[in-house]
Amino acid sequence: MKEIDKSKALKVPRELLSFLKKEDKFLIATHINPEADAIGSSIALSMALETLGKKTILYDKDNIPDFYHFLPGYKKFKNSIPPKISRQSPVVLLDCNSLERAGIEGLNFRHSAVIDHHKTEGFYGDIRWIKPEAAATGIMIFYLLKKLGIKITKDIAINLYSAIAVDTGTFRYSNTSAEVLRVSAELIDAGANASYVSKHLYEIWSEKRFALFISTLNTLEIRDYIAMTFVTREMFKKTGTGPADTENFSSFPRMMKDIKISAFFREVSNNYWKVSLRSRGNIDVARIAKLFEGGGHKNASGYKIKSNLESAKKSLIKAVRSYM
């Protein structure tokens, strides 16, 4: 059976490798509201660098959501940065490419590296390895560890497999290439378990969360092939849930074949909504989010808007119309 085509394997920048080899201590920071690619990639890099005798501090401004506590090593994450750290240690930004996205815009690091698969128009980072063609930052970390000659342990494998699983919709999105499957196969060889990961990603809802999900589906309204659902603070209160429980809610209405976009509105505060967009494929929702100063990928993006719900819906519909 065919090996991975080496010409397709991601090339790791030499300066990144020598930077990681040279320094002794790193701050590894990832984006706010972290998901499995952010968390898994960061833990995997941290574990790998520690086998090389390095010290790492893992930072996320937000807490790791409960449902990601199955990721081995999630406890390594701190949500505060020791003072003076920015003078002592260089930073590695993972799965994001600006200090703002990591919620540490005030800090000034003596050296910095960025490893990310998101498109960017920013310029942060002394060393920048940004590959929008990678399905997940986890794929980039996989190649990086290979290049550093680090053995992929079971714990690293579970973290990277989960990172890739979430960012490809467990191999359902269009970024699922033969390469993605082959990398994932190696991670299974190294100890990741597909059904264990899937169960923890998809079958760990609390009853409260499921109740919120049903309430949210009841808000479904379809206009202009846009399936719109929402959740209010009142609904959180009624079901005893919170924003983290809405993870992935925006994906479900995509099951409908005649829908172009699924839009999920979450009430942050009075007349202030966070909007998650999911595309069925043809519409680049990152471009739509950008109209509202948001961002994301072609198939998944988001933005925030100050207005009442009906106006927020109308402005989205208008934006989609102008796009078409």
Add this chain to the structure above:
Amino acid sequence: MKEIDKSKALKVPRELLSFLKKEDKFLIATHINPEADAIGSSIALSMALETLGKKTILYDKDNIPDFYHFLPGYKKFKNSIPPKISRQSPVVLLDCNSLERAGIEGLNFRHSAVIDHHKTEGFYGDIRWIKPEAAATGIMIFYLLKKLGIKITKDIAINLYSAIAVDTGTFRYSNTSAEVLRVSAELIDAGANASYVSKHLYEIWSEKRFALFISTLNTLEIRDYIAMTFVTREMFKKTGTGPADTENFSSFPRMMKDIKISAFFREVSNNYWKVSLRSRGNIDVARIAKLFEGGGHKNASGYKIKSNLESAKKSLIKAVRSYM
């Protein structure tokens, strides 16, 4: 990157290879209520044999469901068998291992081969290649075509990829091995498209069906760790849907981590219900269905019951209690 471990590749019986090479015309039959593994494996084998200059007749007693019409070549299926065919041609049974399961128990073939990954207690077939360790019959056909030296065309690849995708829950079930991912990677190389297949498998719901789904979720009641939902004939009427639209509804409540069983009650006629059970893993729901003269697998089973809804629920709860 590592090649497929040849020791793990399925060995194709030599007698099966020579049988397929020797004969000129085959009846390929698969099981009633066919799903993607049955359909995709059959089409792939038919296309492959035809490149060798053979003739094939594809048979399924039931029609190919609409949502599988994206599989290239599905129109090759007939649901009648030309008279005398059993005297003229040998049969290849795919994804099942008895004539009963294919709905052709009356026929007598001069020669027969069985290719299946289901466990069996039967003995049908002059040549029997039965591999319960294979995640899908599609995997077996993949190795068979390799062994026959047949090029995997794009159409064959889409059929086999879909077969594997459905039987592994698109790589979420415990049968998802590194091998499964590597075979699937080769099928992508050959022209299968992961997101195209997933879209057709999971994102083809009508708006009506989604409305019925929401109504069904609104009936959720949890007692004794059993998540119970139902659909009435009235609900079908209101949403303009029918029984086929409830396919897979019973799976969703399984997302809840504290649930042991998901039970979905569908009203067939007055005081007559069809019950679908899905287990989260530990309870053998086939055993519970059997108490009501139903059947199925460990994780998915069903039965019918004559009673009103409340009594049907109560008798299920009682049966589960007596099981524990």
